[in-house]
Amino acid sequence: MMVLIKKTNIDFIAKRHIFFAISALLIGAGIISMAVKGLNLGLDFTGGTLLQLRFEKPVSTADVRAALSKGGLETTIQSFSDRNAYQIKVKGAQDKVNEISDQIMAAFTANLPGNTFTEERRDYVGPVVGRDLAKKALFAMVLSLFGIIVYVAFRFSNPVWGAAGVLAIFHDVAVTAGALSITNREIDLVIVAALLTIAGYSINDTIVIFDRMRDNIRMFPKMSLGKLVNTSVNETLSRTLITNLTVLAVVAILFVFGGEVINNFAFAMLVGSICGTYSTIAIATPLVYQWENKGK
């Protein structure tokens, strides 16, 4: 039998304050970054225009920027230099669908003469749509988290467990959002999907440990909660790490080889899955302990 993780006997509960401190630090850093720099919300939520053009002849980012500012446009530019393509974004409420794209293309035609370009991608999100998308995404997330609390409370006959599981989800999503803010990566609908994946995976992981706790309560009804939590986490540690390492490997490969379109997505997943593993062991179950033992 090949064994990666030998039978462990780590006292996770005793270390819970360290875990809480680490998490507070991570979330705190994220919150500070979000407060100072904010979240780089994508067009999906702010509304605006995105135009990605691929130029015939090589141009530098500086050329592109100069051409656009001559055209009187305030834009963010992202270059995909391996393909000689540039992504130009103008965020904000825009009422007319093709107005800004036409202006951008006119600026290039006028200021980069002789260099033709092809359109690779164009997004226009009207102001109403942006608000609607943000509202719907948020609504769906809040409702599903609530659904999770109710189900977990019902299955484990204890609302505290459900709440702890959801707090662990919040923890993972918050750390990931913080990481996105620190690295200045953009939050669009695909990132929302990534955050949802993280939430789903985090709760899946947590529930496996809860399940073991439920088993152990039945088998050893006299065991103290601290011991119960520790035993359960240790017993499932091998499974937790193996599952998560496989997922991590897949996500890491997506991050490195997946290409530019899913790079932000893969980054969020990478941070989220590391975080999810950690929060399962270090946040969700110790929280249950902390909560149940409060006042004692």
Place this chain on the structure above:
Amino acid sequence: MNKLHWKIGTVLGLLILSFWLLYPSVEWYTKTADERSKTEAMRMRPKRILNLGLDLRGGTHLLLELDVEKLEKKEKLNDAMTRAIEIIRNRVDQYGVGETPISRQGERWISVDLPGISNTAEAENLIGKTALLEFRLVDTSNEAQAVLSKVDAMSEPPFDKKGVLLPEVAKLMPKNTILRKAAPGPEGERARYYVLFGDVPVTGAYLESARVETDQQFGTPSIGFTFNKEGGKLFENFTGANVNKFLAIVLDDVVHSAPVIKSRIGGGSGVIEGSFTMEEARNLAIILRAGALPAPVNIIEKRVVGPGLGEDSIKKGLSAAGIGFILVVAFMLVYYRAGGFVSDIALALNFVFLIAAMSYFGATLTLPGIAGMILSLAMAIDANVLILERMREELVLGKPVAMVIPVSFDKAWSAILDSNVTTWIAAIFLFQFGSGPVKGFAVTLTIGLLVGMFTSVFVTRVIYEFWLTSNPKELSI
């Protein structure tokens, strides 16, 4: 036949069914792009295949908003929306693009997907035009002339940004008349205007057909139209009563021509002349045939993905996912040996079943959808790991193999069930309230979870039970 045979039969039956369901998709995607677009143009596209979303295959997504304020009072919103969708579908169909999903979103939004089309100016025109055709008499009175000379003397257009007539012009307008712009003439020419009477005796609603006609002499295109019986009669009476007056042909509030009515026009047909290009004339004929939208629509969202970009992201994404998959499969094999082999079989089946189910539902695969698949596959792997780890625990306790297997499955079941159901609850809410990408994520996740539970619990157990019939003494995991 015992119980085990039935179980094996079920799995094999499902596998055969899956291959049968997958066949159309495989056949479709092994064709060349040319063959595919030909088949699509003939509307022979198979229904039950896995579709690629616009983010993967390239194309245009438009979200339109019906301008409800301009809706006629008596028209109900729901009816107007249904009619608008019907008309847009007609136009797009006649234009000859392949499969175009058109659906209502929320209260007054219409989503139109145009796969494979990334040059959208024409399509936008086709979809966005209200195509309200009206016939009105031109007011040639002195007051009307006064309005026109006032407008001519102004340096700006007589309408403000919202399209409302400027007050200084409005006060000059004769009773029951409106001011309308003429279709642009040759370049450089000043915009011309007409003063028209408010009554609309005949509209495009009475049209039976419209087609492109070319002038014999100059070859310039125009649009010939035919009224239905009722419209023909109305038109005949109307022209008969107004001989020698000017009849303006107004399309979407623009006067295309205003010929003199020389005599009563019977037979119920006529011609719209104007300086159209061939392309414009063709599109106009299409939208006139399809009918007028109940109110104007505005494009409030537009997403265009060029074909190259989509292919690129598929290729890179797929190869990365492939490497990941192989890595996981190899790891399971090395770490859990025979147990890992069983899990790998289950994973492969999982993949086949999942794609087959998605093909059957004609689901659309998008990037977020792939994320949903990855999550569901990860959870299937997790279920396998849970069972295998339980087996190890039970083996360490020294239990016989024949007991280890059922006990491990029973003990792992509650964790697998609960984790899947929790995620499934989330997926349902996301499906119900999410939009676009979030919805795509929820769909693949939901199907993936169901398939994953089946393969990782039922299928693997069947394999183990089959293996147990040979009375093994050792379990190599």
